[in-house]
Amino acid sequence: MANYTSSITVDQVIDALKAFLAPFMPGAQIVRAQVNRVALPSNPCAVLTELLQVDLSVPATDYQPTANTATIYGPSRIDVQIDFYGAQAGEFCKTVKTAFRSHWGFAHFPANIRPLYTSDGVQSPLLTGEQQYESRWTLTASMQYNPTVTVPQEFADAASPALVIPADV
Numbered sequence: 001m002a003n004y005t006s007s008i009t010v011d012q013v014i015d016a017l018k019a020f021l022a023p024f025m026p027g028a029q030i031v032r033a034q035v036n037r038v039a040l041p042s043n044p045c046a047v048l049t050e051l052l053q054v055d056l057s058v059p060a061t062d063y064q065p066t067a068n069t070a071t072i073y074g075p076s077r078i079d080v081q082i083d084f085y086g087a088q089a090g091e092f093c094k095t096v097k098t099a100f101r102s103h104w105g106f107a108h109f110p111a112n113i114r115p116l117y118t119s120d121g122v123q124s125p126l127l128t129g130e131q132q133y134e135s136r137w138t139l140t141a142s143m144q145y146n147p148t149v150t151v152p153q154e155f156a157d158a159a160s161p162a163l164v165i166p167a168d169v
Contacts, residue, residue: 030047115142
């Protein structure tokens with residue numbers, strides 16, 4: 001059975017977001033959420049949670065008859081919630097949001113992954129297991145990525161039309 005893979009994975013999009021965030025949070029851990037039985041890193045930190053993936057259009061197809069393949073393009077949007085923790089969470093959130101929304105932010109993502117927009121930051125304190133409030137600021141970052149997948153495609157390179165006349169005419 002054939003194996004067709006996407007040119008860009010969600011993991012690569014999350015890695016690009018992590019790389020963008022890192023300079024704004026020196027010394028902080030940036031981790032992916034929803035990993036079972038893993039404690040939250042010590043502060044300061046940021047936690048990334050994938051919220052939604054949306055197709056931005058109907059997929060387009062580019063045919064390559066000489067290679068007997070077709071490449072399918074499917075522009076997509078992914079929304080990622082970023083939770084900032086620690087005493088500087090509000091500042092991290094504001095700084096990241098400002099840079100993400102700017103031309104500078106656009107230029108600091110890979111060419112195949114682009115920031116679209118972010119929500120405004122929201123303070124969403126967290127009650128810990130010790131019944132203590134922990135500072136947390138949250139925003140949602142939306143990015144576009146354009147995965148492609150190449151699949152085999154058969155083509156006809158010649159046609160032999162023939163006139164067929166029914167026998168009862």
